[in-house]
Amino acid sequence: MTDDERRLLANLTDCIEAVAEGRPAVPMPEASIGDPALDGLARAVRHLLSNFEALRLFSISLANGRIDAEAPPKLHLLDPLKSLQASLKHLTWQTQEVAAGNLDHRVDFLGEFSTAFNQMVTALKDKRRAEHEAMQAARLASIGQLAAGIAHEINTPAQYVGDNLRYVEDVLPPLLDAVRGIAPLPAGEADLLAEDLPAAIKEALEGVARISKIVQSMKEFSLPGxxxxxxxxxxxxxxxxxxxxxxxxxxxxxxxxxxxxxxxxxxxxxxxxxxxxxxxxxxxxxxxxxxxxxxxxxxxxxxxxxxxxxxxxxxxxxxxxxxxxxxxxxxxxxxxxxxxxxxxxxxxxxxxxxxxxxxxxxxxxxxxxxxxxxxxxxxxxxx
Ligand SMILES: Nc1ncnc2c1ncn2[C@@H]1O[C@H](COP(=O)(O)OP(=O)(O)OP(=O)(O)O)[C@@H](O)[C@H]1O
Ligand SMILES: [Mg+2]
Missing domain, CATH: 3.30.565.10 (Histidine kinase-like ATPase, C-terminal domain)
Structure with missing residues (x-):
């Protein structure tokens, strides 16, 4: 065996050991030494090294979060990493969707990680639902309280306006008769008053009835508590x-x-x-x-x-x-x-x-x- 052949074999052994132990390999010289069997072996080890390097670089890219890194083509050794890359891409998209408020996403890959992810989304959904319900309850309660308060405030004066108007309505005819007797009004004016005043009171009473109806509706609508x-x-x-x-x-x-x-x-x-x-x-x-x-x-x-x-x-x-x-x-x-x-x-x-x-x-x-x-x-x- 020549010195060159011995050096090449030693070099090849170092490289294969480095790959086996997961260390970076020493570069292999490209030059041919003239022995077809040894040159063939050297080519195969160089190919192995270059694939090993591609695997190393692709793993580093993924580990550094570059999930769009291009994987070397036709390298079946990388298939598991490529499928991890696809899962990470999908997960990134799912996370963006969740961030945009779409909480119906669930993942069914990446084992325990997906369980944790799904638990997080469910927790977010529960939290959003609880917030939503609390907001809705607060909205209803405040509208209800407000409406009930206003209804009460309006109801009381509306009631005594109505009572007083009904009283005036009742006493008006005898009052008009009395006024006619004490101080006779100009011709026709008494008749006009006798017609207009009850009509005005009737209209006012209708107004009060409408106020009461609105107030009643507000009470029925809000039903606080x-x-x-x-x-x-x-x-x-x-x-x-x-x-x-x-x-x-x-x-x-x-x-x-x-x-x-x-x-x-x-x-x-x-x-x-x-x-x-x-x-x-x-x-x-x-x-x-x-x-x-x-x-x-x-x-x-x-x-x-x-x-x-x-x-x-x-x-x-x-x-x-x-x-x-x-x-x-x-x-x-x-x-x-x-x-x-x-x-x-x-x-x-x-x-x-x-x-x-x-x-x-x-x-x-x-x-x-x-x-x-x-x-x-x-x-x-x-x-
Ligand atoms: N009768 C309708 N005709 C056409 N579009 C409607 C009608 N009712 C609701 N929408 C559409 O649905 C959307 C959501 O309605 P929703 O009542 O939930 O919210 P909003 O009316 O926009 O706000 P909010 O009710 O909270 O004041 C509306 O913005 C509108 O685009
Ligand atoms: Mg609306």
């Missing part, structure tokens, strides 16, 4: 809701009511169901206003019975809900309204109240351009 399910007349609940939002509807739409007079009462959380009706009716009014169509538009509120369900349907003449958005509109915080005008919580609350709390259903229909139809189904016997 009721956490139990109660037997509720949905037709009456819708009347109250329409009365409390009358002002919002005035310019937007004419409201048509088609209530089934035989609709059975429903066992439900009345104040939350009222909130659902309010959300749907206000959405309808807002959709009409933003549709660009001539005002006032039309809102139809219907009730009907369908098997074991009471059905409430709110249809409007706005622009309708585009097909592509029909699922997303129920997502919490999804809104197409400008900042400050919509929080995107209305329909999320509706879905939660109707589907989760009452085991009913809510869906959107109607045709694009012609208006939306929201249908709510509540089980008559309660959830």
């Amino acid at each position: 009721t956490t139990e399910m109660t037997t509720t007349d949905l037709n009456k609940a819708l009347e109250s809701t329409l009365t409390v939002c009358q002002n919002e509807l005035k310019t937007a739409a004419q409201v048509e009511k088609r209530f089934d007079p035989d609709l059975p009462c429903v066992v439900c959380h009345a104040s939350e169901v009222n909130q659902v009706f309010l959300n749907l009716i206000l959405n309808a009014a807002q959709a009409i206003q933003s549709s660009g169509k001539p005002l006032p538009g039309r809102i139809l509120v219907e009730t009907l019975r369908e098997a074991g369900f009471a059905v409430v349907r709110v249809s409007d003449s706005g622009a309708g809900v585009p097909m592509a958005l029909r699922e997303r509109i129920f997502d919490p915080f999804f809104t197409t309204k400008p900042v400050g005008q919509g929080t995107g919580q209305g329909l999320a609350i509706c879905r939660d109240v109707i589907e989760v709390k009452h085991k009913g259903g809510i869906e959107v229909g109607g045709s694009e351009g012609e208006g939306a139809v929201f249908t709510v189904r509540l089980p008559i016997g309660g959830a």
Whole structure:
């Protein structure tokens, strides 16, 4: 054996040992020594070294977080690392989706890591749900308290204005007779007074009756503090809701009511169901206003019975809900309204109240351009 051959063999042995022990290998000289068998062996070891180096560099890239690193082609040795790379890429995408608020993602690879990831997403979802419920409860409670407080404040003066007006109404005819006797009025004036004064009082009494009706509706609408399910007349609940939002509807739409007079009462959380009706009716009014169509538009509120369900349907003449958005509109915080005008919580609350709390259903229909139809189904016997 020549010295060159001996050096080459020693070199080859070092390289193979280095690879076997996982150390960086000493570079192998390229020069041929003229022995075909040894030159062939040297070529094979150089190839082994270059693959080993590619594996090392690719692993370093992944370890440093460069998950887009290009893997050397046709190297099956790298297949497990490439599949780890694909999992990491997928996981990155999933994490970005979760960060964007889509909490329905789950992963089923990477073993224990995926279990931890899924636990994190579930915990985030639970937390978001709890926050959402707390916010909803706070929103309902504050609206309820406010409405009950205002209703009480208005009710008391409205009552004594009414009582006093009725008193004046009663004493007016004898008073007019007495006045006629004491100081005769110019011709015709007494008759005019006898006609106008009772009419004025009647009108004032009607005004007071309307105030009382609105106040009563506010009380019925808000029902603060009721956490139990109660037997509720949905037709009456819708009347109250329409009365409390009358002002919002005035310019937007004419409201048509088609209530089934035989609709059975429903066992439900009345104040939350009222909130659902309010959300749907206000959405309808807002959709009409933003549709660009001539005002006032039309809102139809219907009730009907369908098997074991009471059905409430709110249809409007706005622009309708585009097909592509029909699922997303129920997502919490999804809104197409400008900042400050919509929080995107209305329909999320509706879905939660109707589907989760009452085991009913809510869906959107109607045709694009012609208006939306929201249908709510509540089980008559309660959830
Ligand atoms: N009747 C409707 N016609 C057309 N689009 C509607 C109608 N109701 C709801 N939408 C669409 O669904 C989106 C979500 O409605 P949602 O009630 O959840 O939130 P919002 O009305 O935008 O805000 P918020 O109710 O919290 O004030 C709206 O922004 C709108 O794009
Ligand atoms: Mg809304």
